[in-house]
Amino acid sequence: MTVDLANLTRRPIAPGDAAPLAELLNAIEVVDVFGEYYSEEDATDQINAPLLDLERGTVGVFNGDRMVGYSSAAHKLLVEDVHRVTVSGGVHPEYRRRGLGAELLAAGIASARALHAIHHPGLPLAVDAQNNALNDSARACYQAAGMTPCRWYSHMRHPLGAAVVDVPTPDGLVVEGYSVHNDAEFFAVSNEAVLDRWGGVSVPLEQWRAFVGWPAFRPDLSFLLRDVDSGAAAGMLLTCSWGADTAATGVRDAHFTRIGTRRADRKRGVASALISHALRSARDAGFDRASIEVDADSPTASNGLYQRAGFSVARTEVRYTLNA
Incomplete structure (x- = not known):
């Protein structure tokens, strides 16, 4: 043409x-x-x-x-x-x-x-x-x-089914689902956790409201871990699923869009427990797989965390940058 x-x-x-x-x-x-x-x-x-x-x-x-x-x-x-x-x-x-x-x-x-x-x-x-x-x-x-390459991101997938690794909730923590009552705690944990990621900055409330207002957002597959003694939120996981993806591929994918742990609650197994719970919930809800995008050079070594949970790399994307 x-x-x-x-x-x-x-x-x-x-x-x-x-x-x-x-x-x-x-x-x-x-x-x-x-x-x-x-x-x-x-x-x-x-x-x-x-x-x-x-x-x-x-x-x-x-x-x-x-x-x-x-x-x-x-x-x-x-x-x-x-x-x-x-x-x-x-x-x-x-x-x-x-x-x-x-x-x-x-x-x-x-x-x-x-x-x-x-x-x-x-x-x-x-x-x-x-x-x-x-x-x-x-x-x-x-x-x-x-522009020059500055970062690599792994797009990882999990087949669910028998591949889900059962990780118990750590002692002293309890899982609860997303609701309007704990939305502010999801927001606070997300904004704290993102600061430890490369290029990470907090998002304003208006942007958060738009995110949880997406039709793709799955509150039923989004979870918070709470410390029983203090009552404070320790970590959170948010999930989305897009109908257009399912219509085009025939695959129902539960995409973990945000996972975060408060600094004070790290090394307690918070992320592993949240991922395991979300994978089981996605499987039980009839999803075909789960997915996530991970910074391959993450200072929290998240690639290894997801590999242990049963994820594998499906493709890699490169971030290019220009100091302007």
């Missing part, structure tokens, strides 16, 4: 673009394999993310009503030492190898700089992007823009 890129329309993504965005993301998934499929509802959630500045942070490329490429820069509201802006994007397979990917990456980096100048001008800026480690074209595009 011959397409004159100059005749394509470029504009910020708008709330009404959910259907063409979902179609584009699903076409990209077939080739690039991120393990993610989108319904129109899922794309709506992405577009309506609380901190996404559509006007300054996004670009959609259209051929008529069809979206054929996009870029998105997501700034952070709460920052420690470095403002890390994550840039995502992609090009429809039929429109590749014409320079559109490089154009969109440049647009994403420019958006990151503009957002940084508004929100955190006094801090250093790092622009991050992540892609499948096997995507040679993406790697070449990032490197041409001056």
